[in-house]
Amino acid sequence: MVFGNMGDDCATGVAFSRNPGNGDNKFYGEYLVNAQGEDVVAGTRTPAPINAASQSEHNKDLVTLENGMPKLYKQLVAIKNRLEKHYRDMQDIEFTIENNRLFMLQCRVGKRNGPAAIQMAVDMVKEKLITPEIAVTRVTPAQLDELLHPIIDPKTEKDHAVLCKGLPAGPGGACGQIVFTAADAVNWVKNGKKVILVREETNPEDVEGMRAAEAILTARGGMTSHAALVARGWGKCCIVGCSAIHVALTSKEIRIGDTVLKEGDWLTLNGTKGNVYVGQLPMMDAGEENRVLMDFLAICDKCRTMGIRTNADTPEDAAKAKSFGAEGIGLFRTEHMFYGKGSDEPLFYLRKMIMSKTTDERKKALAELAPYVKKAIKGTLEAMDGMPVVIRLLDPPLHEFVPQDEGKRKELAKALDLNMNDLVKRFESLHEVNPMMGHRGVRLGVTFPEITEMQVRAIYESAAELTKNGKKPYPEIMIPVTCDVNELKDQYAIVKRVYKEVLAKYNLKKLKTLTGTMIEIPRATLLADQFAEVAEFFSFGTNDLTQMTFGFSRDDTGGFLGKYVEKGVLEGDPFQSIDVNGVGELIHVGIERGRHINPDLEIGICGEHGGDPASVEFCFKVGMDYVSCSPFRVPIARLAAAQAAVQYGCTCKGKCNTKAKGKKK
Numbered sequence: 001m002v003f004g005n006m007g008d009d010c011a012t013g014v015a016f017s018r019n020p021g022n023g024d025n026k027f028y029g030e031y032l033v034n035a036q037g038e039d040v041v042a043g044t045r046t047p048a049p050i051n052a053a054s055q056s057e058h059n060k061d062l063v064t065l066e067n068g069m070p071k072l073y074k075q076l077v078a079i080k081n082r083l084e085k086h087y088r089d090m091q092d093i094e095f096t097i098e099n100n101r102l103f104m105l106q107c108r109v110g111k112r113n114g115p116a117a118i119q120m121a122v123d124m125v126k127e128k129l130i131t132p133e134i135a136v137t138r139v140t141p142a143q144l145d146e147l148l149h150p151i152i153d154p155k156t157e158k159d160h161a162v163l164c165k166g167l168p169a170g171p172g173g174a175c176g177q178i179v180f181t182a183a184d185a186v187n188w189v190k191n192g193k194k195v196i197l198v199r200e201e202t203n204p205e206d207v208e209g210m211r212a213a214e215a216i217l218t219a220r221g222g223m224t225s226h227a228a229l230v231a232r233g234w235g236k237c238c239i240v241g242c243s244a245i246h247v248a249l250t251s252k253e254i255r256i257g258d259t260v261l262k263e264g265d266w267l268t269l270n271g272t273k274g275n276v277y278v279g280q281l282p283m284m285d286a287g288e289e290n291r292v293l294m295d296f297l298a299i300c301d302k303c304r305t306m307g308i309r310t311n312a313d314t315p316e317d318a319a320k321a322k323s324f325g326a327e328g329i330g331l332f333r334t335e336h337m338f339y340g341k342g343s344d345e346p347l348f349y350l351r352k353m354i355m356s357k358t359t360d361e362r363k364k365a366l367a368e369l370a371p372y373v374k375k376a377i378k379g380t381l382e383a384m385d386g387m388p389v390v391i392r393l394l395d396p397p398l399h400e401f402v403p404q405d406e407g408k409r410k411e412l413a414k415a416l417d418l419n420m421n422d423l424v425k426r427f428e429s430l431h432e433v434n435p436m437m438g439h440r441g442v443r444l445g446v447t448f449p450e451i452t453e454m455q456v457r458a459i460y461e462s463a464a465e466l467t468k469n470g471k472k473p474y475p476e477i478m479i480p481v482t483c484d485v486n487e488l489k490d491q492y493a494i495v496k497r498v499y500k501e502v503l504a505k506y507n508l509k510k511l512k513t514l515t516g517t518m519i520e521i522p523r524a525t526l527l528a529d530q531f532a533e534v535a536e537f538f539s540f541g542t543n544d545l546t547q548m549t550f551g552f553s554r555d556d557t558g559g560f561l562g563k564y565v566e567k568g569v570l571e572g573d574p575f576q577s578i579d580v581n582g583v584g585e586l587i588h589v590g591i592e593r594g595r596h597i598n599p600d601l602e603i604g605i606c607g608e609h610g611g612d613p614a615s616v617e618f619c620f621k622v623g624m625d626y627v628s629c630s631p632f633r634v635p636i637a638r639l640a641a642a643q644a645a646v647q648y649g650c651t652c653k654g655k656c657n658t659k660a661k662g663k664k665k
Contacts, residue, residue: 002103004096005036011097012036013065015050015076017084020092020112023119023292026053027080029093031065036096050076072102083107088130089138090120114139114146118296125299132299136642139296141613144639145171145272147293148632149235152270153282160277163267164256166217166242167558167573168274169228171632174215174237175268175280178261180252182209189213196267198254200247201555202227204347205405210236215269217276219245221555232608233317235632237271241558297325297635300642306619307626308637309388311606313337314376318383321631325638328387328474329380330539330628331606334455335396337376346372348408350396352415355426359450361416366454373455377475378462386472390539390606390628392518393455393491395441395480436547436555441481441518445491452494460502463511473512478539480518485530488517492534514602520544525590532597539628540587542607542615546574549583575608578615588622595623604628616640621648 004012015029030047032039039045048062049055050073055064066073076095079102083091092110096103112120121135130138149172176196179185182205185197189212197213199206201220210216210230215237218227231238246255252263261267261278268281309330310321314337318329337346346369353365381389413423445452456477463473479491495515503510516537519525522545528538547554552561554575564570578584594601604626609615611633619627620641629637 002096002098002105003036004032004098005034005039006098008034009097009100010034011065011069012039013047013050013095013097015080015093015095016110017080017091017093018110018116018120019053020090020110020116023112023116023123024053025120025123027051027077028054030054030059033068069097069100072097072100075102079104085129088124088134114143115292117143118147119292122292122295122299132302133646135296135299136303136639136646139639141636141639142272144293144296144635148172148635149237149272150174150283151272152268152277153284156282157270157277160279160281163259163276163278164242164244165562166239166245166274166276167221167228167576168271169221169240170216170231170234170236170238171272172235172237173268173270173272173281173283175266175283176214177264177266178254179209179213179263180247180249182206182212184263185209185212196269198245198247198267199227200249202230215239215271217242217245217267217269219243219247220558229608229630232611232630232632233311233313235320235630237269239269239271239274239276242274242276243558243562293635297638300638301325302642304638304642304645306616306624306641306645307604308634308641309390309604309606309626309628310631310634311608311610311628312380312631315379315383317631318380321634322384324631324634326387326631326634327626329384329389330604330610330626331478332377332380332389332391334373334376334392334394337372348411348415351408351412353451354396355412355416355423357426359448362448363450366450370454370458374458374462377459378466381462381473381475382466382471384474385466386474388474388476388514390476390478390516390537390604391455391459392478392480393441393452394444436544436553442479442487442491443481445479445494446487449494452491453498456495456498457502460499460511460513461506463513464502464506464508467508467511468506475511476514476516476537478516478518478537480541481520481544482517482531483521483523485527485534488531488534516602518606519587519590520548520607522549522586525586526593528590529593529597532594532601535594535601536598537602537604538590538594540590540603540605540607540624542578542583542587542605542609543575545586545607546579546583549579549586550574577612578609578618580618584618584622591622591624611637613640613643617644617647620644 004010011031011033012035013029013031018025019028029050031050032045032047046059049059050065090110091107093107094105117139121138124130125132125135152173176194178198179188179195180198185195186208188195194214196215196217197209198217201218216227216231218240219242221227221240227238228240244256254261266280268277307327309328310326311331312318312321312329313333349365349369353362356362356365413420459475463475466473482488514536516535518539518541520541591603603624605619606628610627611629616627616637627637
């Protein structure tokens with residue numbers, strides 16, 4: 001035993017070889033004279049700083065160890081340096097001084113927050129204390145996420161009771177006043193207020209309100225619902241499927257058990273955990289532009305072998321994703337151009353096309369729609385110049401685009417030369433019992449080939465015009481929701497014909513392009529060898545593949561899935577992290593059978609799982625070429641891909657003899 005409480009030549013202290021709060025390479029710690037054991041952290045006395053770097057507002061007037069016991073401080077620094085060099089990590093050190101003699105009690109790897117972990121990893125690589133491979137294992141995805149979104153001050157959050165929980169659809173924290181309509185959200189924000197849009201569920205007509213709000217909270221919906229997808233694409237805080245909430249639009253209030261909250265009341269959301277709090281909790285701005293973060297991600301890129309793409313639907317989204325390090329677009333959802341600002345006119349023509357009863361009506365609407373589709377595609381191809389852009393052909397669940405507003409219904413009826421009764425009958429004819437498994441995707445193209453032709457022509461003409469202007473467009477045309485190779489053959493014939501026509505029109509010999517399919521139906525994974533005879537790439541759409549494999553409606557799991565996870569019926573939410581044993585096995589089978597026919601088949605994932613670290617690891621292990629995720633999840637995917645490469649021993653940069661890069665060399 002040694003004693004730090006035997007007089008003024010004794011002391012006890014705790015120190016860190018680097019600052020655990022920000023990662024600075026400065027010795028940091030506190031000590032107490034004539035104290036023992038846990039006195040430093042007990043809070044009964046204010047500890048003194050060990051040096052100037054450890055001073056703060058509350059201890060700046062106390063004598064530092066460096067000044068009060070300079071000889072012993074010098075010894076402590078030497079030991080600290082020796083320990084860190086030996087263990088090659090930041091050390092948490094406990095020491096005691098007895099009668100002017102220094103004793104070390106213990107050392108261990110020190111805990112640190114996200115910013116500090118990243119700073120230390122970057123600095124230690126520069127100092128050659130650790131390798132890049134070790135550095136990427138020192139930062140968790142959750143720590144990296146701290147630098148990408150504002151968060152609730154954790155010191156305050158831990159003291160507040162959670163009002164209710166939902167699915168964590170958009171990470172980070174947000175605080176605002178409750179509003180119930182998109183129009184109110186826009187108007188309140190114009191008046192300088194911060195709002196949280198609370199809805200039963202959202203639809204495309206809510207987009208401007210969603211954009212204006214600090215965050216979105218819905219009572220219904222899953223991780224791939226409209227609210228979740230749009231919010232994640234913007235990096236906006238969002239909680240969905242909060243089934244405890246009962247929204248009363250007429251009285252403008254929500255009920256959670258015995259708690260009643262009205263319009264204008266304050267809420268704070270933790271979109272990373274899915275927690276909802278009453279009132280205003282203080283926020284911390286993590287800072288989006290961070291040089292150290294970029295340096296760390298560059299270290300990750302030295303280790304990873306799997307590509308990282310993004311799911312983006314506008315040139316602005318594409319530019320944001322590129323700034324985060326995306327190497328292309330793995331999912332450009334054509335129908336998302338009809339969401340948000342400036343979408344009224346193209347949305348009108350889309351609705352006109354959907355409501356058309358004859359081929360002539362449909363072709364007229366498509367001709368009016370085509371310039372808008374072409375403009376959106378061309379802008380995104382130009383923004384990603386030289387990088388691949390996977391463009392999914394129209395896959396709208398048609399019911400989502402039926403106008404709810406009476407004025408817009410009248411406008412549509414006039415355009416189609418119909419009275420309102422006839423328009424309502426057409427609406428009713430579109431009704432499907434299960435629209436997510438109904439007339440969408442490739443089924444639209446097979447029944448109405450003019451829809452496919454319009455899109456393919458817009459894609460190839462955009463690429464041709466950009467090529468003529470010295471750009472390097474690389475469109476990959478993706479045919480969605482296929483379940484049989486004959487569907488693919490039917491659509492591929494249109495693609496090849498239009499490709500030849502565009503080359504002739506622009507006097508070009510070729511365009512860099514691929515045509516493939518989205519694998520999102522279990523049957524397609526089992527018949528992947530047949531698909532590989534036609535498709536040049538596979539992209540696994542794991543949102544729908546999970547839905548169809550489990551038989552869970554991805555928008556209606558809020559009422560039961562939480563209990564499944566809580567009771568251990570399922571290990572986790574399969575819409576957040578790939579179900580390796582079920583969905584994962586189907587993916588594995590699909591990849592093996594597809595590559596057996598075509599070893600050079602490009603394979604990726606474009607479901608939201610592409611930004612989940614555990615799912616990225618799985619994708620690496622089964623040999624995918626890339627993962628694709630929303631722009632704000634690109635840094636997480638870069639880290640997860642690097643960690644997978646380090647863990648499974650493959651840093652060959654594609655020089656393995658096997659296409660499945662997840663296998664050890």
